Amino acid sequence: MNEKIWLKKMHTECRLQYMTKENMEEAMLLRKLVRDRMKEKNWFAKSERKDFEDVLQYGFALVCVAQGKIIASLQCLLEHTDYSHDCFEDEKMWIKCADYSDTFVHPGYRGNGLQKIMEEKMEELCKKAGKSILLGTVDPDNLYSYQNFLNMGYKEVCRLKKYGGLERVLMKKNLD
Numbered sequence: 001m002n003e004k005i006w007l008k009k010m011h012t013e014c015r016l017q018y019m020t021k022e023n024m025e026e027a028m029l030l031r032k033l034v035r036d037r038m039k040e041k042n043w044f045a046k047s048e049r050k051d052f053e054d055v056l057q058y059g060f061a062l063v064c065v066a067q068g069k070i071i072a073s074l075q076c077l078l079e080h081t082d083y084s085h086d087c088f089e090d091e092k093m094w095i096k097c098a099d100y101s102d103t104f105v106h107p108g109y110r111g112n113g114l115q116k117i118m119e120e121k122m123e124e125l126c127k128k129a130g131k132s133i134l135l136g137t138v139d140p141d142n143l144y145s146y147q148n149f150l151n152m153g154y155k156e157v158c159r160l161k162k163y164g165g166l167e168r169v170l171m172k173k174n175l176d
Contacts, residue, residue: 002016003015007109007114010112012066014064015064015066016121018062027061027063030070042166046163047102054077055076058079062121066109072104072109072118073103074102076100076122077099078098081097081099083099084135087158098126122134131175135172135173136170140168
């Protein structure tokens with residue numbers, strides 16, 4: 001995949017691609033930069049190298065590249081999902097689920113619709129992989145992200161503790 005995306009605020013384009021082992025370090029650095037600049041650190045749970053490696057092994061990550069640098073990324077697990085176990089007790093349902101685990105956009109590139117574009121591509125890829133349910137979590141105080149989930153058609157399932165005790169809202173979207 002190497003799709004053009006027009007960055008309306010920057011009057012230039014970027015490319016939507018898959019994250020690879022070769023550019024994983026750069027994506028990790030971008031995530032750290034975004035989290036470090038956040039006032040509310042608990043809105044964005046910490047992530048380890050293993051989380052990025054797991055996405056490459058059990059799902060996919062999308063990256064937006066502008067001027068040779070990663071400016072945004074989205075991660076999705078298709079197998080070994082966690083949120084499916086929070087939502088369903090039936091193993092047959094787990095197979096239908098994908099976990100929307102992370103999105104981050106460089107502060108200088110926000111307002112270009114990158115998150116929505118990546119989310120739409122994620123949904124398309126999940127459907128192709130045979131997934132019919134997309135699950136994600138959000139901090140209940142992160143109104144921007146919560147509203148984004150609602151705007152993308154997700155419904156609130158429940159509230160729970162994740163990531164070492166952080167309060168989260170589990171969100172669900174049916175893809176069929």
